[in-house]
Amino acid sequence: MLVVDAAVIITACLSEIGLKALGREELVAPHLMWSEASSVLHELRWRREISAELTTIALDRLTAADVSARRPKGLIEEAWRVADRLGWAKTYDAEYLALARLLKCRLLTSDAKLKAVGSSLVNVVGPSDL
Numbered sequence: 001m002l003v004v005d006a007a008v009i010i011t012a013c014l015s016e017i018g019l020k021a022l023g024r025e026e027l028v029a030p031h032l033m034w035s036e037a038s039s040v041l042h043e044l045r046w047r048r049e050i051s052a053e054l055t056t057i058a059l060d061r062l063t064a065a066d067v068s069a070r071r072p073k074g075l076i077e078e079a080w081r082v083a084d085r086l087g088w089a090k091t092y093d094a095e096y097l098a099l100a101r102l103l104k105c106r107l108l109t110s111d112a113k114l115k116a117v118g119s120s121l122v123n124v125v126g127p128s129d130l
Helices: 006-014 018-022 032-046 052-064 075-086 092-103 112-118
Strands: 002-004 027-029 067-069 106-108
Touching: 002 092, 006 018, 006 032, 006 052, 027 092, 032 052, 032 067, 032 092, 075 092, 092 106, 092 112
Parallel strands: 002 027, 002 106, 027 067
Antiparallel strands: none
16 A cells, blocks of 8 residues: 655646556555645646646546545544644645555655655655666
8 A cells, every 4th residue: 555645646637647657556645635636637628737638637547646635533533633743834745744654554655855854754755666
């Protein structure tokens, strides 16, 4: 099992091979991942950084992604503890770390800052580590 964050999913949805790049692992994410990913895709289109056609493809990949939403008991509280421990005002990224902690699995991210800081709490890997 592998927790995936929005950064990884967005990159995969925009790539030609889609989510196949993430391998055969069981992928899970907190519910906020879909809102974050959709918001970033909308912003990229709004700024005209991606075409309408690519936006449609990416959104189709996002909605069809074989990623299970997970919200185990205590997720929000654990995200608060993680954010406090790391000195973060917001709990968005902390929720990914908290989910990986609660499920006792790795977190996959392409966010270098999250990988560096989060590695003190869980096993955080990047796409090249798969």
